Amino acid sequence: MSKLIIETNQEEFSKLIDIIPACFRNTFQSSGEFGSIATFGKLKVPTTNVHSGNSGFAVGIGTYIYEGKIDSDALRCIYEAFSGDVRALQKVLIGSYAIAIWKNNKLVVFVDSNGTQDLYYTLDKYNVSICSSLFHLGKVHRPISLNSEAMVQQLFQSCIVGDATILDGISRLDGNHAISWREGIWSMDFLPPLDMSIEKGRSLSSAAACKFSSIRDTFVTPAVAMTGGQDSRLALSLLLGAGIRPRLIYWRGNSISTNTKEQDYECTCQLASKYDLDVEVWDACDSSREHYAKALGVFGEYAHLYGYNENLIHSFFNTSVDFITFGYFGEMFRNTEDIQAYDKESFTVAELFDDLYLRGSYKDIYPEFTAYRAHILDSMTAICENLGIDSSNLTKSDFQHLNTEMYRKRADIHMTNYANQFMYSFLVLGDRMMTDSMNLMGFDDRVGSKPMIEAIHNLTPELLEVPFFSHIRKMKYDAQSHALNEESQVKTRIKQYLQKEKKSAWYYPFARRIYHLLNHDKKSLTELNRDSPAREKYLALLESADVLQPIDRKRLNQLELDSNILLNYHHFEIMWQEMNRG
Known part of the structure; x- marks a missing residue:
């Protein structure tokens, strides 16, 4: 991701510059009427993320590709093409990025149209603070207070609905707004509606392969993070269809957070052999966490990913890969297990929250749950209105649309922001x-992952010859219907039943163990058994801490939460302590 800072307060700007570690190279720094701006490069791959001339500049972070060009070459084109229309640039740019342009005595700051690049800000008429790291912004911004509702969402849902963050007063910029300064005034600009769905009758897979063919020669060693499942296989198929031959990266882990299986590796190797691709194995096994607080200074809030995994950090540093993509957002191309098993054809936004969105039974340990629920319902209703969806009469197709817009665009972006560093x-x-096109597709059209399988069949049919191993299940490809179904329908029905019971504090963990037994999945059982002492360890740490208090800790032990959630809570506490050190 590298890092971007824009500040009107010179003292806070200096503090932010001082706390960015030296491993990030300061690539640009300037001051003007609007305040001060600085950018930093990536940790591994050398970047030149600025184009500067006598009359202005364009800077960027993340990954931005303009007609196959990256870095300063892309920024030069972006600067020359920019006439004040942010949407015009978003339409032609590919990537996950934040860009700031100073031109004609106006500063404009925006992210990619899907908002996959994290950029945080505080804003009023005369002042702004912008930073790509929430941790670093929170460390210098005063006063600072916890948004407990947002923290509970992030902890249990892996997502915060809307633009809030875990820090009161600090928001996250989405792809439908831009921040601008002109003649001494800062403003939040709403961008015009944007629809990038493909024209009716055109193949989405062909359109995607055509679009991504423009980046065929952009990177030296591109890669896809692979499993034996569906989503990463579709990502691989799109790159191969575009003429890109990526390396396949397989992460081998040993905990419930990584949850890798030998079948995944076998499928990855078979996929590689179909196109004579290289496979690179990364170590994602659990590591020591004693340096987590220090790592926050480098990676910010992304340090907690996979429970803070030093082995994964070493893998990123040691690889020769210069670009990596993942299978995130693949859920758009199939029906989620939740909605597939749901027995209502029509439902309200309140039922969506209670039956489908809410994960686990944490309402019993969060004293402000009633207000929390009401606030999220208000946010969901507003999102429905913006999308033209009737919140009192939702359909399963509406759920898929909402799941992409309010959940996937916040929950599926953490890893690519981390990798961009x-x-x-x-x-x-x-x-x-891809997202605009899939938002038009109905529930029935996604049964059996049909759009995903058809896309792979259109571009790289050989990939369908390799068995699918998805979410610890063997999947069977039906060549006649181009659909993917689980080999054991008995296991499917059991899992659908478990989905309905997942909010039970005691039953779901018990049933999950039974499910692994039915699958003869010894590795998952071993990881669950190993998880018990880890869970007790983090419970003890949380009970003895006295920092964040939105959750009733005395009742934490009543929930059979896995250690990963408890560890994340513990890491939130450490991050809060580090931010308050000043």
């Missing part, structure tokens, strides 16, 4: 053309 990265499945 080392190298180039964006989500090929999260491209705006």
